[in-house]
Amino acid sequence: MKILLFDIDGTLILSGGAGDRSLTKAFERLYGLQRAMQGIKPAGKTDPAIVREIFVRKLNIEPTDEQIKEVLDVYVECLVDEVKNSKGYRVLPGVHELLEKLDGDRDFLLGLATGNIERGARIKLSRADLWRYFSFGGFGSDSEERDVIVRMAVERGLRLADYDPELVAVIGDTPRDIKAAHDAGVFAVGVATGPYSVDELYNSGAEIAFEDLSDIGDFYKKIKVLSEKWQKTRS
Template sequence: MSTTYLFDIDGTLLSSGRAGQKAMEEALRVELGVENLDYEIPTAGRTDRAIITDLFRWHDEPLTETRFQQFRDCYFSLLPNHLQAGGGMVLPGVTELLAKITAESNEFTGLMTGNFQTSGWLKVRHFAIDHHFSFGVFGDVHVDRDDLARLAWSELIAKRPELEPNHIWVIGDTPADVQCARAIGARVLAVATGRYSREELEATNPDATVDDFQRTDDVLDILLHG
């Protein structure tokens, strides 16, 4: 049975140079009139819906679905300029790894990220790696990352009823990636290219951990035979 790969974006495939954070902070100024950006909200491994929900709560702003959509659309309009401003990059070894995984087909290689669908595709297109992915599951609806994984599972088995969880690899850089993989019984490869160290990731008991993707053949061996 062909293995399915679900890649996180930020900190796993690429660094956007904080473009997403900068665009969201600009949206705070535009939509909410917030000038003091001294907030303490965790973002790593979380969905954009969860982050925006917390931003509104932090600033004592009521959040209706209409206001959420207005803020989200403002963020979408600002993100391309922040990506163009530079400072981001595809992380080492990613291009080579994706090329080898999708050498024959990208049918079973997708994104599973807390990014909104629009902003997630904007990021991977900006860095010219979007062609490696045939599908994605995004943070538009769910606050809980585990629910995102459950959505991915339901969509995958709808298309491939014979699929088993242990034929899915989740690849990500945060403990949340490990946890959401476990929520659906998938295997998980943790990569220490984000804000978490190898030791912190190993403490969450992934199936495998790597420092980065530069030793492409070793990473591929884990994904194919691990």
């Protein structure tokens, strides 16, 4: 069994700013803060880490867990409509076809490894009916640290694969995904549909990197090579 752990934003979909707008609304409603996301770069960061950054940088508050949770509750409320109405929402090239193919292939086990809290992940993926492909994951609601999230996703996947995988790889669009994968002891596959180029993803250590996920044949071929490498390093 090959376990693939997908990031969401910049990897599977772009929400067209729905996440940013929802967080902005949450801070506006709870703290009267305008333009909370201005100057904040969310790529590769977890939802609770982004919320904490806004508290510290914009409000000069070191937030409690309770305060972070309260913001994220309002965020999720806003996210429902923001995702539904987002004009810029799109599924990235090849994603529908690739997930459909992998889903029908018993060699693969698909999970999520994302900084989104679980409820947010479900809202973002459900608009395009992508949520159903994933049977488990690690989320921003599990931890503020991406490293911990990836480790939890890996552990949950291993349990489902009886601890005998042919490959475990994280697929993500930022160097943060790649570092978290390596820290968790698994391979990293970069995809340049977010803010980083293929070269930048290779330079940050990705075992493989794709421009996008539209060439399913090429994806399968490279995953096969990666899987052979995995089994060689583990035997």
